Amino acid sequence: MLNGKTALVTGSTSGIGLGIARSLAAQGANILFNGFGDAGQIEALHNGVAQEFGIKTAYHNADMSKPAEIEAMMKFADERFGGVDVLVNNAGIQHVANVEDFPVDRWDAIIAINLSSAFHTTRLALPGMKKKNWGRVINIASVHGLVGSAGKSAYVAAKHGIVGFTKVTALENAHSGVTCNAICPGWVLTPLVQKQVDDRAAREGTSVEQAKKALLSEKQPSGEFVTPEELGALAVFFCSPAADQVRGVAWNMDGGWAAQ
Numbered sequence: 001m002l003n004g005k006t007a008l009v010t011g012s013t014s015g016i017g018l019g020i021a022r023s024l025a026a027q028g029a030n031i032l033f034n035g036f037g038d039a040g041q042i043e044a045l046h047n048g049v050a051q052e053f054g055i056k057t058a059y060h061n062a063d064m065s066k067p068a069e070i071e072a073m074m075k076f077a078d079e080r081f082g083g084v085d086v087l088v089n090n091a092g093i094q095h096v097a098n099v100e101d102f103p104v105d106r107w108d109a110i111i112a113i114n115l116s117s118a119f120h121t122t123r124l125a126l127p128g129m130k131k132k133n134w135g136r137v138i139n140i141a142s143v144h145g146l147v148g149s150a151g152k153s154a155y156v157a158a159k160h161g162i163v164g165f166t167k168v169t170a171l172e173n174a175h176s177g178v179t180c181n182a183i184c185p186g187w188v189l190t191p192l193v194q195k196q197v198d199d200r201a202a203r204e205g206t207s208v209e210q211a212k213k214a215l216l217s218e219k220q221p222s223g224e225f226v227t228p229e230e231l232g233a234l235a236v237f238f239c240s241p242a243a244d245q246v247r248g249v250a251w252n253m254d255g256g257w258a259a260q
């Protein structure tokens, strides 16, 4: 379905981004990977995906907190692939602390990586998408783009922000073939959440398995983690012709979290 198209997935060296990149690759899209990690492992990862799905891949190491590096990555995408057809704004970090104790540098980093980076990639990708009259911007928000949780002020602010940004981008492009939507996952067991599980186990003196159960039972009625593959399937749907009129939504896949 996406043969000949190129997807840039920010933060795709791990977790949800990697799952979505693999799902888009399975549909024939070339993939530009981005994110942190060991250079050798990233090289092996993207070459492996290229081989597995018979597509082209590349990697750019832009730090998503740095607008100049994002600009360099978008230029690289133009030169290497002739632009970005599917932009998945996924890179994100977390920090948990109450407002009065929240480190200022963590606030600034979360707003830069989880929110402002999507503005920069999107503003630079849109002209090419509009020229082709086809494009998909998919923002990986969170159920925290819809509801709050104590201790996550920066994250919740950034995720609510990206849901708003999604709506405006969808509206500004409503008369074109460019759509913009957000995906709002509940708990997904990635390194970002594993850290919260480990912290909880240490704090409460329980096993990691007990901490996982406690985490889920608090918020996610299904009691099951969402998977990167399930989120990848939703991203593929957003890219399909059936989703041509899906514009500006914040679609939660959260085991019932936001239904409560």
Ligand code: NAD
Pocket (backbone or CB within 6 Å): 010, 011, 012, 013, 014, 015, 016, 017, 034, 035, 036, 037, 062, 063, 064, 065, 090, 091, 092, 093, 113, 114, 140, 141, 142, 143, 184, 185, 186, 187, 188, 189, 190, 191, 192, 193
């Ligand atoms: P993860 O830690 O597994 O992956 C994050 C990715 O972002 C990695 O590839 C990392 O290298 C990259 N990254 C981090 N900082 C970066 C920077 N400055 N520049 C470039 N890349 C950077 O996390 P994840 O759980 O897969 O999270 C991915 C997205 O999904 C995030 O936006 C997160 O907020 C969101 N999300 C996660 C969950 C969850 O339960 N895991 C739930 C809802 C939303």
